[in-house]
Amino acid sequence: MxxxxxxxxxxxxxxxAAVVSEGYYVDGVPTAVFGSVDWLNIMAYDGGSPHANYDWSIASINRWKSRGLPAAKAVLGVPFYSRPGYYTYSALVGMDPANANRDCTTVSGAQQCYNGVPTVKRKTQWAMANAGGMMNWxxxxxxxGSTSLVSAIYDTVTGGGTPPPSGRTGPITGIGGACVDVAAASTANGTAIQLYGCNGTAAQSWTVAGDGTLRALGKCLDVTSAGTANGTAIQLWDCNGTGAQVWQTQSNGTLRNPASGRCLDATGNSSANGTRLQIWDCFGGANQVWRLPA
Known part of the structure; x- marks a missing residue:
């Protein structure tokens, strides 16, 4: 190798290389191999009860990681078929479209278990935060169409979220319960957006607009210069309808800017007063989870 x-x-x-998910052959691969491969496709299926369930599959990846495989090289495999009967996912959905949202169904009197859309999305979310990618068999x-598992993976990776429900006004809280704050309550373009102890002022009162923007003091939460790089700072700017000002809620509580593909992030995993907000690769950590106005 x-x-x-x-x-x-x-x-x-x-x-x-494609490798098994459990058993002797996990430990049989020398850890020295890890430095030579770009990644390992871990076949996290053909095991667990029911077949390839979420907890068993995640444990399979974690076992490889516990041996020293870097998370970025651990690719989570998902099945597009059932056990024990090896029915294809497409055949199962053809029998009953509702099977797309299940993990087990009965065929000819026997239970067949697989991964439906919700589980594949959940596994993808985990892999984005804890592994190096997704693959399938x-x-x-x-x-x-709408029942495609590949599309479910793609939509999750690309943040196929939706704008937050509009019309709500109030504080946005993040790590440590700190509030998203306009520095010094300034309305000047380019004013820093930071974390600060919640104080009920207008500088911390955000309106969730129907166009996906977050607004305070008559202006919008904005990615500086429409940047897409990790670490690009967040600022206050005139609302202008650009992608730099659109935010989508994700199921794990993150706020994703689709134009950059990155998430609203508290720098340095800090909740201290004055912590600057930025965009960063989405991973669902505490410094990327936000609670919008009630």
């Missing part, structure tokens, strides 16, 4: 990795990497190619077993 080391020789193969060196040869492939020198040619601009990747070295990956196998594409021809998927459906198309």
């Amino acid at each position: 080391q020789q193969l990795g060196s040869a492939l990497h020198s040619r601009g190619k990747l070295l990956t 196998e594409l021809p077993q998927d459906t198309t």
Whole structure:
């Protein structure tokens, strides 16, 4: 594997491997391999009761990580078929469209278990925060349209969320219960957006607008210069209808800016007064979870 990795990497190619999720063959892979591969596709299926359930699958990835596999190289595999009968997901949905939102169904008197859309989305959310990606077995077993499992993964990764429910006004709280605050209550373009102890002032009163913007003091929460890089600061700016001012709620409590693909983040995982807000890769940590006005 080391020789193969060196040869492939020198040619601009990747070295990956599909590996089992549990049992002897996990420990049988030398940890020295981890440095040679770009990632391992962990086949977190064909096990667990019911088949490939959420907890069992996550435990499978964590076992590899506990041996020293970096999270960024641990790719979570999901099944597009059932056990024990090996019915394809597309066949199961064809029998009953409601099966797309289930993990088990009865076929010819026998229970068949698989992963439906909600579980695949939940696994994807976990993988975004704790692993290096997603893979599946196998594409021809998927459906198309709204029941597609590949689409469920894609929508989760790309933040297929929605604008927060509009019309609510009040504080937005984050890590440590601190409030999202306009520094010094200034209305000047470019004013820093920070965390500060909640004090009930207008500088901490945010309105959730129907266009996906978050507004205070007559202006919008804005990504500076429409930046997309990690660490780009958040500021107050005239509302202008650009993607730099749109925020989407995610199921894990994060606020994602779809234009950058990154989430509203409290710098340094801090809740101290004056902590600047920024955008950062979405991972669902405490410094990226926000509670919108009630």
